[in-house]
Amino acid sequence: MPEGHTIHRYARLHRRRLNNGPVAVWSPQGRFAEGASHLDGRHLEHIDPLGKHLFYRWEGDTTLHVHLGLFGKFRTFTGEPPPPTDETRMAMQAGDATIYLAGPTACELVTPAEEETIRDRLGPDPLDRSASPDRFAANLARRRIPIGAALLDQKVVAGVGNVYRAELLFLLGIHPRTPASELAAVTVAVLWDRTVDELRRGERSGRIVTTDPVHFGATRDRDLHGEERLYVYKRHGLDCRRCGTVIRIEDLGNRSIWWCPSCQPG
């Protein structure tokens, strides 16, 4: 689940659910017991997402940092929630909403200095309206690594993950191994704009859809079945939706990438 669009969606949802009155916070699993007892009963003032990171601002200048990693998940319940599982690291409850967090890479209270260290490692976030496309361009210009590897580097751009990198490169017809520094300025500008558009689309619908629902007789992204939502991700061995060439898979930047040899020539 968690690329940048999911994180920003969680921020929006949690802001709405937890902004009225004090929030009960506890750690059913116990691994966040100390932090939870520190937060329990405080008001949540704001949530700042950045890339794949979430910063929850609590009264009393306390910040909770959450990073979901590969497996982390929030579950939200209205009314009477089911009992938390043994894997529930943190639970938050306000009004009739209960939110469980399981499997995060990070769930910790951070000092301003620690937060600064995290932020220093992150590039511009396409879902942040004040993010600078020029910073993205400058980050790419400095790297000789393949664009397919650069898009996964959170210091280059914060929030893109393995699904979006494959889909974005397909949408723009860029071969994944093209050196980042060799992309034309206009291509980089279009890549940024498209990244913003696609992540926003994912944030809105809650799922990653890069294809056009109309082609499948649907009108909304969420009406598409799993296989219809994407052009190349995990489609190796299948025909390209645009040209019919067989989609390929290979390793790039320690992860698999999928691409179309015809639509994305080297």
Next chain:
DNA sequence: GGGTGATGCTGAG
């Protein structure tokens, strides 16, 4: 019921 892979990242070597 067991095995596996996954939309992520870090730190040791």
Next chain:
DNA sequence: TCAGCCTCACCCC
């Protein structure tokens, strides 16, 4: 470069 960490949905018996 690679092991390790975190959890769960999905597949196969």
